[in-house]
Amino acid sequence: MTDEPSKQFGIAETRLVEAVTAFRNWADCYPVNQRSGEWECDYDEWRSITSAFAAFLDSSDPELWNASTTEMLLYILARDNEMEMLKRELITRPGYLLALARAALHSTERDARWQLADALGSVELTAGEVEPLLAQLFHDGDEYVSRRALLALARRRSNEAEPLAVRAWCTEHEYxxxxxxxxxxxxxxxxxxxxxDLAESDGRQYLVNFANELRSKQACEENE
Structure with missing residues (x-):
C-alpha cells in the first residue's frame, strides 16, 4: 500500500471505529428489559454508520483486516439485522462479502451469520467460491442460520440444495x-x-398452510 491509500484507509478505519463506538455507548445505556424486537432501530445515527462502513470497505483490502477489525465489522452487521443496510453494502462488493462470510464461520454473531448466508445467495460469484461456504453455514448450530443458508443455495439453483433440503426435512423441525x-x-x-404430500401428513398448521401455498403457486404456473 502506498502512502496515500494507507492514509485513506487509516482515516476510514478511524471514522468507522468512532461510529461503532458511539453505537456501543448508546446500546450500553439502553434498558436491557426493553431490548426486544427492533430495538436497535431506535438508534438515530444508522446513516452515519452505513456511510462509514461503506467508506471503510472502499478504502480497505480484506487482507489488511486484523481480528479486531473483523470482529467490529461482524458486530455492527449483526446489530443491523432489521434494516439490513450494511448487508446491502456488502452485496454491492462481493469480494468483501465473501471475506467477511469466511471470517464469520466461527463468529458468535448469529445475526451476522444469517445475513451473510442470505447475501451469498444474491451475488454473482462462482459456485466454487460461494457454495462451500453456504454448505458450512447450513450445518451451523443455529437453526435460523442453517435455514437461510439452505434458501440461499436454492436461489442459486445449487446442486447442493436438493440433498440439503432432504436433510433439513429429516430434522423434523417445522420451520x-x-x-x-x-x-x-x-x-x-x-x-x-x-x-x-408428506407435509400434509405431518399436519402442523404452518407447514400445511405453506405446502398449500406452494401447491397453489405450482397450479398457477402450470396454467400460465
Missing part, C-alpha cells in the same frame, strides 16, 4: 421443513410433489 419445501420449489426438484 426447517418449510425451508426444505421452499428450497425444493426454488430449484424445481422432482422431489417437491412427494414432500408436499
Amino acid at each position: 426447517q421443513r418449510m425451508a426444505a419445501l421452499e428450497a425444493l420449489s426454488a430449484c424445481r426438484s422432482p422431489l417437491l410433489q412427494s414432500y408436499l
Whole structure:
C-alpha cells in the first residue's frame, strides 16, 4: 500500500471505529428489559454508520483486516439485522462479502451469520467460491442460520440444495421443513410433489398452510 491509500484507509478505519463506538455507548445505556424486537432501530445515527462502513470497505483490502477489525465489522452487521443496510453494502462488493462470510464461520454473531448466508445467495460469484461456504453455514448450530443458508443455495439453483433440503426435512423441525419445501420449489426438484404430500401428513398448521401455498403457486404456473 502506498502512502496515500494507507492514509485513506487509516482515516476510514478511524471514522468507522468512532461510529461503532458511539453505537456501543448508546446500546450500553439502553434498558436491557426493553431490548426486544427492533430495538436497535431506535438508534438515530444508522446513516452515519452505513456511510462509514461503506467508506471503510472502499478504502480497505480484506487482507489488511486484523481480528479486531473483523470482529467490529461482524458486530455492527449483526446489530443491523432489521434494516439490513450494511448487508446491502456488502452485496454491492462481493469480494468483501465473501471475506467477511469466511471470517464469520466461527463468529458468535448469529445475526451476522444469517445475513451473510442470505447475501451469498444474491451475488454473482462462482459456485466454487460461494457454495462451500453456504454448505458450512447450513450445518451451523443455529437453526435460523442453517435455514437461510439452505434458501440461499436454492436461489442459486445449487446442486447442493436438493440433498440439503432432504436433510433439513429429516430434522423434523417445522420451520426447517418449510425451508426444505421452499428450497425444493426454488430449484424445481422432482422431489417437491412427494414432500408436499408428506407435509400434509405431518399436519402442523404452518407447514400445511405453506405446502398449500406452494401447491397453489405450482397450479398457477402450470396454467400460465
